[in-house]
Structure formats: C-alpha cells, structure tokens
Amino acid sequence: MNEHRKTGVLTESQLKEMTPELKGKIAIVECVEDIPCDPCVTACPSDALVKDSLVGRPQLIVEKCGGCGACIAECPGLAVFVVDFDYSQDKALVMLPYEFIPLPEKGERVDLLDREGTPCGKGEIERVRVHKNKTAVLSVLVPRDLAMKVRNVRRIQ
Amino acid sequence: MRITEHPLLSFQRKRVIHFTFNGGPLEAYEGETIAAALHAAGIKVLSRSITYSRPRGFFCAIGKCASCMMNVNGVPNVKTCVTLVEEGMVVESQHKGVLKPFTGPKKSHISHMKTQVAVIGAGPAGLNAAVTAHAYGASVLVIDENPHAGGQLVKQTHKFFGSSRERAGTRGTEIAKILYREAESFVMLQAAVVGHYNDRGHRLVLVKDGTLAELEAEKVIVATGASENMLLFENNDLPGVYGAGAVQTLMNVYGIVPGNSVLMVGAGNVGLIVSYQLLQAGVKVVGVVEALPRIGGYHVHAAKVRRCGVPIYTSTSILKALGEEYVTGAVTVSLDKDWNHIPGTERKFDVDTICLAVGLSPSIEFFCQAGCRIAHIPELGGNTPVHSPAMETTVKGMYAAGDAAGIGEANTAMMEGKIAALSCVKALGLSTLETEKESKESYEELRLLRSGSFGERARQGKERVFAIMEELHE
Ligand code: SF4
Ligand code: SF4
Ligand code: FES
Numbered sequence: 112m113n114e115h116r117k118t119g120v121l122t123e124s125q126l127k128e129m130t131p132e133l134k135g136k137i138a139i140v141e142c143v144e145d146i147p148c149d150p151c152v153t154a155c156p157s158d159a160l161v162k163d164s165l166v167g168r169p170q171l172i173v174e175k176c177g178g179c180g181a182c183i184a185e186c187p188g189l190a191v192f193v194v195d196f197d198y199s200q201d202k203a204l205v206m207l208p209y210e211f212i213p214l215p216e217k218g219e220r221v222d223l224l225d226r227e228g229t230p231c232g233k234g235e236i237e238r239v240r241v242h243k244n245k246t247a248v249l250s251v252l253v254p255r256d257l258a259m260k261v262r263n264v265r266r267i268q
Numbered sequence: 269m270r271i272t273e274h275p276l277l278s279f280q281r282k283r284v285i286h287f288t289f290n291g292g293p294l295e296a297y298e299g300e301t302i303a304a305a306l307h308a309a310g311i312k313v314l315s316r317s318i319t320y321s322r323p324r325g326f327f328c329a330i331g332k333c334a335s336c337m338m339n340v341n342g343v344p345n346v347k348t349c350v351t352l353v354e355e356g357m358v359v360e361s362q363h364k365g366v367l368k369p370f371t372g373p374k375k376s377h378i379s380h381m382k383t384q385v386a387v388i389g390a391g392p393a394g395l396n397a398a399v400t401a402h403a404y405g406a407s408v409l410v411i412d413e414n415p416h417a418g419g420q421l422v423k424q425t426h427k428f429f430g431s432s433r434e435r436a437g438t439r440g441t442e443i444a445k446i447l448y449r450e451a452e453s454f455v456m457l458q459a460a461v462v463g464h465y466n467d468r469g470h471r472l473v474l475v476k477d478g479t480l481a482e483l484e485a486e487k488v489i490v491a492t493g494a495s496e497n498m499l500l501f502e503n504n505d506l507p508g509v510y511g512a513g514a515v516q517t518l519m520n521v522y523g524i525v526p527g528n529s530v531l532m533v534g535a536g537n538v539g540l541i542v543s544y545q546l547l548q549a550g551v552k553v554v555g556v557v558e559a560l561p562r563i564g565g566y567h568v569h570a571a572k573v574r575r576c577g578v579p580i581y582t583s584t585s586i587l588k589a590l591g592e593e594y595v596t597g598a599v600t601v602s603l604d605k606d607w608n609h610i611p612g613t614e615r616k617f618d619v620d621t622i623c624l625a626v627g628l629s630p631s632i633e634f635f636c637q638a639g640c641r642i643a644h645i646p647e648l649g650g651n652t653p654v655h656s657p658a659m660e661t662t663v664k665g666m667y668a669a670g671d672a673a674g675i676g677e678a679n680t681a682m683m684e685g686k687i688a689a690l691s692c693v694k695a696l697g698l699s700t701l702e703t704e705k706e707s708k709e710s711y712e713e714l715r716l717l718r719s720g721s722f723g724e725r726a727r728q729g730k731e732r733v734f735a736i737m738e739e740l741h742e
Contacts, residue, residue, distance in 0.1 A: 116562040119570030119580050144567050145720040147679075148429040150437035165431050166720030185437050187427035188568025210548060212275045228577025244427060244439065245276050263575040 115143070120226045126259065131171065133259065136178030136195035136204075140169050141262075142188055154185035180206045184242035194258050203258035204237060209247045214239055215266050223253055224263040232257055234264065269308050271523040275548050276425045277441070279523035287357040301415065302348035302359055303329065303336045304522040312507040312594045314338055314348060315362040323593050325507025329514035331413050332495040332631065338362055349514075350458075352415050379481045383409040385692050386472055386485035388461050388634060391419020392678045393670025394491035395447040397685035398454060401489075404693045404703055409483065410451060411474060413460040416521065417451070418444030419493055421678060423516035425548070426541055429566075430679035430717060440678060441520070464488075464638045470665060487665050487692040490635060491685060494628035494649065494671035499533065502588035508595025512542045512625035519549050527621035531598045532556040533586050537565035537677070539625030543573045546623075554617045557584040557600050559607070566722070587614060589622055598622050628675050635672075638663050643736050647729030648674030656737045657711070659688035667691060674733065676718075676726050683714040 114122045121141060130139055138159070140151070145166040152160045152169065159175035160182060162168070180193045183206055195204035215221055215236045223234045234257075238250035253261045271279065282298040289306060296305030303326045306314065313323040314336055326336035331350035339360040340346040348359070385401045387394045390412035398410045416422055424440025435443050448455070456476065463473030472483040496511030498504065508527065510518075512534070515526045530551055532543045535558035543553045556573065561583045563570045570580060583603045590597035602613035628649055632642060635653040641662040645652045652674045659667045667688040670681035690707040693699050718727045 115567055115570075117582050119563055119567065119574040121567075121571070141571065142568055144722070146429060146566050146568070146722055147431070147717045147720055148436060149432055150427070153432040154437075164719065165716045166723070185427075186568075187429050187437060188566065189572050190568040210275050212273055224575060224577070226571065226575050228575050244437070246427075262571075 130259070131173045133196050135197060136193065137173065138171055138176050138178060138180075138182060139192045139194055139259075140171055140190065141192065142169055142186075142190040144168070146188075148187065150185045150187060151182045151191055154182045156181055180248060183208050183248050184244060184246040189246070192262065196255070196258055198252065201255055202252045203255045205251045205253050205258060205261050207249055207251065207262060207264070209249045209264070210245070213266070214241070214247055215249065215264065220267060221251065221264040222267055223251070223257060223261045224265055225260045226262050228263065230265070231260055234261065236264075269310065269524055271519070271525060271549055274523070276439070277520060277523070281523075285353055285355050287353055287355070287359060289359045290361055296353045299415075300353055300522055302338070302340065302346075302351050302353045302357070304349075304518060304524055305353045306348070306359070307518060307526075308522070308524045313361075314507070317505075321363070322505055323507055324505070325510075325594065327509070327514060328496050328511050329517040330493075333511075350414050352458075377479070379479070380484070381409070381481060382484045383407050384485065384696055385409075385487045385489060385689070386411065386470065386483055387489045387491060388412075388472075389419065389491035389493055389670070389672070390414070390417040390448075390451075390455055390457070391491060391493050391670060391681065392421050392443070392447070393493075393672070393681040393685035393688075394419070394489065395444075395451050395455075395685070396682040397489045397491060397669055397689040399447060399450045400686045400689035401692055402451070402454065404690075404700070405698050406693055406696055408454045409485075410455040411459045411461055411472075411483075412455065412457050415458055417448045417455050417457060420513060420516075421447075423513065423520040424541075424678065425520055425545055428679060431713065434679065434682070434713065436679075443678075461634065464634065466638065466663065486696060487667065489667045489669055489685070489688045489692065490653075490661075490672055491669045491681075492631040492634055492672040494630050494675055496624065497627040497629055499586065499624055499626050501586050503591065504589060506589050506591055506595050507593070508591065508620055509589055509622045509624065512538050512623050515542055515621070515623050516545065519545060525549055525551050526623070527619070528552060529554055529619045530621040530623050531586070531600075531617050531619045532623050532625060534558060534625035534627070535560075535563045535565060535570065535580055535582070536625060536627070537569055539623075540565040540569035540573055542623060542625060543578060544569070544576075547573070547576050547578070553578045554619055555579045555581055557581045557586060559583070559585045559603060561605070585609070586622065590616075595620055595622055628671060630672050630674060632672065635661060635666075635668065638666055640666065640668075641736075641740065643733065645674060645729045645732055647725040648733070652729070652733060654733055654736050654740065657734055658691040659684055660691060662737070662740060665695070674726065674729055680714060680717050680726070683710055683717065686710050687714065
C-alpha cells in the first residue's frame, strides 16, 4: 500500500517522481490517483495538462506549461500548485488555492504550513486573487528551500 | 452558533419568527426548520426516549431517522428536522411515552392529480430525471418531503469532480440551483409519498399540508436517496452524535455550526469533505478516525484537511461517546489487523460533536411497498432494488435512480436520473433521434465515471444487479 493512502501526505519519493526539474515557473500537480475528474485539463490555456482518459492521472507537459496558474482554482481537489523556483536569489514563489476567511492581504506576513499543516517558516503574501468560483489563489514568497514544502498558510493572529 | 461569514456561502436570513419551546419563548429565522432553530438556540436535547428516558436529538436532519420527533402545535411525532418553524408555533418535547392526546386529523377531501412521469425525490437524480423527461415533452411532477429541493447537492460546497462535459468544477450548491431553476414549476416540496397502488397504472398517495392527494402516473422514477449508517459504540444515541449529512445540512443550508469541536468518524470522501467544510465554517476538527488501515476517500480530499493540520488516524475506531445529556467527549482506540481493540491505546478527545461518516444505505422503503425485487448487494450499500441498465425495476414502469438504486456519488446519480428519464421517454413513445443519441452518450458517460479503481466497487455491484435482473427475465 502506498504510504499516502495511510497518511494523506505524499512521500518525498512520490514527489520526486512526479515533479519536473525544480527550475523556472511551473505547475506542480499533486494528483496521483485515477479519479474520474478533468477540470484541470479544460482549464489550461496552453494544453499543458493531459489525461489519457477521464480516470487517467493528469500529466504535465513541462515544455508547454508557462506557470500561468489558470488551473489552480479550477481543480476541485485543490491539488495544483504553481512554483516559481527562481523568483529571486533567496525567494521562491508558491501559488496555492485558499478557501478560508478572512483572506490574508498583500504584504502580510504569514505562517507557512507544510503538507501536514505543521508550521515550517514565515512568508509574505505577494498577491491575492479571488477566482469567480470563490476559490482564492494566494501567491506567497517563501525561502527557496521551502518551495516544495509549503502548501498552505495561516494568518498570524 | 449561527455562521455570519463564510468563504463560499452567504446566508440570507429572512424575517424573525417567535415560537415557544417547552413553554419558553425563542426566536428563529423564517425558512429554518424547528430542529435547526432549536440547535441555533443551543438546544440539543429535543425529546426523551420512551422506555429509558434517554435524551434524544436529531441525527440525519433529512427526515429519515425519526430521532427528532416532537410535539408541535399539539400534534405528536412531528419530524422537526423537515418541518419549518412558524410564527406562534408551540413546540414541546415528548417524554417517557406520554404522547399528548391527539384529536385526530381533520376530515380531508382527497384531490386527484395526473402526470405522465412522477419523480419521488428532488435530489440530484430526481431533479436531473425530471428536467430530462420534461425537456422531451413528458408531463412531470417531482415530490419531495423536504422544504428545499436539491437533496444532498445543496450541502456540497466543493467543486464537483467528474467530466467537464457535464458539470465538473461547479460547486454542488450551484448545480442544485441550476437544476431547481429548470424544474421549479413542476416540483412539489414538503409533500410525502406514503402509498403506492398498481391496480390502474401507478397510483401514488401523497400527503401535503395535512391532506391526502392521489396521483396517477404512467411512469414512476424513485430517487429517494439514502440514509446515513449508524455505528455501534457506547452512548451512540447521545445528542451531538450526528450523521455527516446532518452536519452539512445544519452548516451549509441553515448556516448553523453543529458545535465547537468535532471528531470525524470515517475517512471516506464524505468524512474528508465534511471535515474540510467544518474547518471552513470555523469549527475545530480534532481528527478523523478510520477503522480501515487506509484512507478510503480520494487523496486530494485527504491532503486538503491534512495541510490544515487535521490528523487522520487509520486503524482506529471510536470506543464511546462521553456525556450525560449530550456529547462532551469521545474515546477512540487503535485496532490490530484482526479488528481487535489494542488495550492501552485509548485516547480521549474533548469534543462536543461526533460526526459519523460511515457509509450510507439506499432508502428502499418505497420499492418494498411497490413490490420491487430487492437484493443484498454490499458493494452498493446493502439492500438495493434490482434494476436493468435502463434503470427499470422488476415492477414495470417503475424506475430507480441515484443512491436509492445503490450508493454512488452525485455525478453518477445525475447520470442515472437522466437514463431513467430517457427510458421513460422511450416507453411513453416520445423518443426521437435526439433522445436516442443522448441516451447512448449517457450510458457512455456513466461507464466512464465508474471506470478506474475508485469506481470498481460500484461497477461490480451494478453488474451483479443487472445479472439478477437478467436471470429474472429468463
Ligand atoms: S500553470 Fe497554466 S500553463 Fe501550466 S498547467 Fe496550469 S494552466 Fe496550464
Ligand atoms: S482537476 Fe485536480 S483533482 Fe481533478 S484530475 Fe486535475 S489535478 Fe486531479
Ligand atoms: S428524521 Fe429528523 S433527524 Fe432524522
């Protein structure tokens, strides 16, 4: 049995296997099961996401993905993130879906949470965009080494 | 206890209404059910059990379990979870079997109605069936006992999975609105179907506003949905032990939180989704326990609650609920590979709500009354009406769709509703090239939705049902 079926958290090796080279700005699709679902495919304006059937796993065509983030708010599994690994010398940018209130604001410092909801550092909100389906996409500046760790944020009370 | 701000929903609260509970004055908002209004006022104990005087609260919140019965305006045994609160209502607990004397119903005159297709249940399957049959020229009447149409869709604030060709990516709440808008003119709410006679076609007996009505229909589509499963543990009857569907109703339909902190039992999709919805409503979820050694739901749903810091305990079961009048805590225990409790692994949680998401069973009462052949199909949630791929049961002209035809999910329910409706359209002689094409596409869509490993059980279950149907025909 795959470890994530027990914990709800993807393992390092699963992540390694599914992520492209950690450079540039690219979608990270954390969807590893054959579930009947395809909004990510229709959301992508560049045809960078493909599925061979409704239940196939989504595959990212790296060369086609420009990291635009259009797929993030469309995915019902909230499983797509976009990471800009080379945002600046010491910072990466993580774009993540967020469906809680109150929304953090641009410039706000937030706790960075990993896939288990454990705080792993502090970051800064670079942009907040609320999609028309009400899912917000937060762009968060994080230390470069946390780019593949941070998957949620928490407002600092 | 009422939610004022929500990331996805907005609650339009209407006029304030005054009513009494056991003699004391209370306020509610128009459009709330009695049980919801009482819960918002902090009242969880609605009545007491007849023999042991145990406290009773609601459990299913959709009119299926009878745990919420109270005396309303002098009438005993009113299901308060589906009865809207009204100005001046007198609501009283039922105690120790002392049912207040009841003067009997007023003599009602029986009205007669006629339709080509009667649909029982205004959930995803029923509404989609009705809209489809109506679109192809059949006269349709949908009957539902709840005060709101949409069934379980109205509680599903998450964006739907499935194929973009259908309605994937749209929130369940929105789908309910779209379907209801199309069907509104032929939906009758707060009406219960209580009888079926098939001496002249199908004759249904309805109760609406305390009077009886007879409905003659050429075809009947039964989309009565499912009821939440109970789990055996100490104190499982305490108010505060709620079905996951009830928690969703309270929270997403009425904007009332079930409590302050919740233990979720069951890590299937329902348990995971409701946990996430609780977090969105600002309620603390202390953890999700799952008796199986693995998470049953989609990983993407599990990942959503995990990254909010909610632990998921697999191979763990609930041992007992704590509390006298209502839940004040829960004790869980780890299980070994043979499902035995491992001593010393008990863990206590301070919670005021225990939410059960341990599966559903098809609501088959109506099929039984009509004499449909029932088969026990564990893959589909237990007793299931035997039906053909066209969704027709063993009683001619009676069709099944959605969870009532075997537990699935909302997308497959909508598709089954459509297929049942197209079968009716065909049997009524109304089919065209277009209906033929749509029917073909729907079968294919349904097949796709059930492909893949998560659809495997439903697929096997349906195959067994179809095989029994075929055998009966030979
Ligand atoms: S980030 Fe943009 S280009 Fe890349 S997969 Fe998503 S939608 Fe397509
Ligand atoms: S939309 Fe999201 S959950 Fe659905 S297949 Fe794409 S990545 Fe997976
Ligand atoms: S019937 Fe009202 S709670 Fe179940």
